[in-house]
Amino acid sequence: MDPQTTSLLQPARWVDNYGDYLYNYAYFRVNKQELAEDLVQDTFLSALKAQEGFKGEASEKTWLTGILRNKIIDHYKKASTQREKQELDNSRPAVSYNYFFEEEGGHWTDDRGPKEWGVNAGNSMESKEFFKILNACLSKLPEKWAMAFSLKTLDDVQGDKICKALDISSSNFWVIIHRAKLQLRECIEKNWIRA
Amino acid sequence: MKLKLFHNCKEATLLISKREETELSFAENFFLRIHILYCKFCRSFSKQSRLLKQSLLSLNQKNEKGEYTLNLSDEKRALLKKEIERHLKNP
Known part of the structure; x- marks a missing residue:
C-alpha cells in the first residue's frame, strides 16, 4: 500500500496521484470528455471542502472515488429529468426488438444473428481502435440506455440506485440493459469485426 | 417457465444479459443451458456479451504497461493543480 493510503490527505498530490484514474473512471461512465473533466474538477473541489469528513477508514483514493461516484449519479439524475421531455425528438433512436428477432417465435432473424467474432473468450479487446468504435457505438444508443449500460x-453501482437515478422501474431496467447490449453488439460487429 | 420459451432467442438473450449481473433462477438457468446448446446465434451472443463486459472493464483500468486509456491534458492538469493550490492557501 502506498503512503497516501494512511489517514493523511495530501491534496497537493491529488492530480498526480489520482487525476488520470478518476478521469478514466468518469469518462467510461459518462462517455464525454469535457463532462468527465468537469466531474473530476468538481470532485477535487468538493473533497477539499469535505476534508474533515475523511476519517481514514478508506484509502484516499477510495474516498475520492466515492465522491466522484456520487457526482456521476447526480449528473444522471439531472440528465434523465431534463431529457425526459426531449425523448420524442430523439436523434439516438431505440432499435426495436423486431429488428433483431422474428416477430413470431422470437428467433434471431438470419441476417441479424450474431456472427463469430474470432476473438477468444478470456481475451478482451483493449486496442485504441476498439475503444474508438465502442465510444461511437455507445453514443448511438439512447442516452439513458447508454448510461444504464455503462x-x-x-459494476459498482447497485441496480436499484441506477433505477432511481434514471427514473426507471426495475423490470424495465433489465430490458434496457438487454436492448442496449443488442444494439451495441451489432454496432461493434458492423464497424470493428468486419473492418 | 412456459414451454414456448424453449425456442425463444429474445428470451434467451435477455437471460444472458441478466446472468452476467445477477444469479438466475433454477428454471431460467435450465432453459438457458438447453437453448445455448443448440442455438449458434445465442452461443455467439453469450460469448460476445462477456467479451464486451471484460473489454469495458479493462479499458477502464491501467493496462500491463501501467498506462490508462485516457490521460488528462496538460492544460487541464495544470488548471486542476492551480485550483487546488489556491484553495489550500485560502481555504
Whole structure:
C-alpha cells in the first residue's frame, strides 16, 4: 500500500496521484470528455471542502472515488429529468426488438444473428481502435440506455440506485440493459469485426 | 417457465444479459443451458456479451504497461493543480 493510503490527505498530490484514474473512471461512465473533466474538477473541489469528513477508514483514493461516484449519479439524475421531455425528438433512436428477432417465435432473424467474432473468450479487446468504435457505438444508443449500460457493466453501482437515478422501474431496467447490449453488439460487429 | 420459451432467442438473450449481473433462477438457468446448446446465434451472443463486459472493464483500468486509456491534458492538469493550490492557501 502506498503512503497516501494512511489517514493523511495530501491534496497537493491529488492530480498526480489520482487525476488520470478518476478521469478514466468518469469518462467510461459518462462517455464525454469535457463532462468527465468537469466531474473530476468538481470532485477535487468538493473533497477539499469535505476534508474533515475523511476519517481514514478508506484509502484516499477510495474516498475520492466515492465522491466522484456520487457526482456521476447526480449528473444522471439531472440528465434523465431534463431529457425526459426531449425523448420524442430523439436523434439516438431505440432499435426495436423486431429488428433483431422474428416477430413470431422470437428467433434471431438470419441476417441479424450474431456472427463469430474470432476473438477468444478470456481475451478482451483493449486496442485504441476498439475503444474508438465502442465510444461511437455507445453514443448511438439512447442516452439513458447508454448510461444504464455503462453503470451496470462497470459494476459498482447497485441496480436499484441506477433505477432511481434514471427514473426507471426495475423490470424495465433489465430490458434496457438487454436492448442496449443488442444494439451495441451489432454496432461493434458492423464497424470493428468486419473492418 | 412456459414451454414456448424453449425456442425463444429474445428470451434467451435477455437471460444472458441478466446472468452476467445477477444469479438466475433454477428454471431460467435450465432453459438457458438447453437453448445455448443448440442455438449458434445465442452461443455467439453469450460469448460476445462477456467479451464486451471484460473489454469495458479493462479499458477502464491501467493496462500491463501501467498506462490508462485516457490521460488528462496538460492544460487541464495544470488548471486542476492551480485550483487546488489556491484553495489550500485560502481555504
